[in-house]
Amino acid sequence: MKSYYSAQRFSDAYEHARNVANFDQRYFQTENGPFEGTVRQVDLGGLHIFTERTNRQLVHRGQVMPGSIVLAWTSSASVAPGSWREETRVPLVGLSRGGSEWILHRPSDTELDGITMSAVEFDRLIDALGVTTTRNENRHIQFMRGGTAFSVLRSGIREMSWHAERFSCADARATIRKQLVDAIFCALGEAEARHRTDVTHLTYNDMVKRCHDLILGNPEFPLTVLDLCTELRVCRSTLQTSFLKVTGQSPLSYLRRMRLCGVRRLLRSTSTVQMTIGDAASRWGFVHLGRFATDYRELFGELPSRTLRPGAEN
Structure with missing residues (x-):
């Protein structure tokens, strides 16, 4: 039924x-x-x-x-x-x-x-x-x-x-x-x-959205704040203001967390046979696995080795 x-x-x-x-x-x-x-x-x-x-x-x-x-x-x-x-x-x-x-x-x-x-x-x-x-x-x-x-x-x-x-x-x-x-x-x-449109806020939102697109389009080559400023042709303070207004976070913190989310999606969608944790991390530009594991646990409340993967029980 x-x-x-x-x-x-x-x-x-x-x-x-x-x-x-x-x-x-x-x-x-x-x-x-x-x-x-x-x-x-x-x-x-x-x-x-x-x-x-x-x-x-x-x-x-x-x-x-x-x-x-x-x-x-x-x-x-x-x-x-x-x-x-x-x-x-x-x-x-x-x-x-x-x-x-x-x-x-x-x-x-x-x-x-x-x-x-x-x-x-x-x-x-x-x-x-x-x-x-x-x-x-x-x-x-x-x-x-x-x-x-x-x-x-x-x-x-x-x-x-x-x-x-x-x-x-x-x-x-x-x-x-x-x-x-x-x-x-x-x-x-x-x-x-709504008749009144906050043009400044729309600009901030658009800037963050464009950065989000750039991050997802370059997973293996982590973008820096300078990369984003260069691509969008804005100064660092403008980029900083945009992220704080829209997300409440700095651009650097936001960049890293988007990449950690990318690793988590890889782990959740592949088995340990298909992909190791190190391979998943490297696909999103993480080289220092110790620091990566610490940041991953801080964000998701568990180590990457404890993330449930297809065909396995944690």
Whole structure:
């Protein structure tokens, strides 16, 4: 029998990201300590509801599958993704269409709620409402202070686990789906698009994203801060400011943690026969294995030799 509701726990950020349905995404852990994540998901026939919580600071990069849209928002973090230490008092909802990649910088202890659905259905309903500002590929939607529709939607998402035993009944699923779709578009009808754009912050975000691309494109040849400054044609202080504003970390710390995440993904996806720890480390430019092992344990809370690999039990 098909399962319409699932609740999972993860001890690895990469595995967590892979198990959220309808996304092609990767999580890069940037805060020290063992990772813990939970994901609750509901499938309502083309309407997918998810709630996920992560305990560590992450870089969240990916896209929703082609032909789909996603509406997502944080519900229990003191800062908004992509806005390091920037207070968020009114819900900020991200809207993205399939094939359009995003990169978010999520604080620790963040809970993220979201909905994916067919872009065809979304556009048909949004046009019927006369709301045209959401046609852009990626944008933020700012909900009005005191608005009630979004509160109703959030409550509906929170109550999904209460209805788990009802999802085996087709009529119950159809009723719950109809109620949620109504709540989604009531909330969008109440929303107002953000008119003010912080150009400086967008520039900082773009700079960090370009650096992220460069890091992933040159795994065996670790880039230095000077390399990044030269490639982007910016001074060291500008690069430093960009990383501190967006990620809360220095460029050097961010570079190293992205490479450690790369090694961890290699270890998690290959057996000890296919690849040694030393080979995985060298592929991401780590030469001094003692220092590498120390940094790996500091970030992930375990030595690389204790990381669970295919075909082995730790």
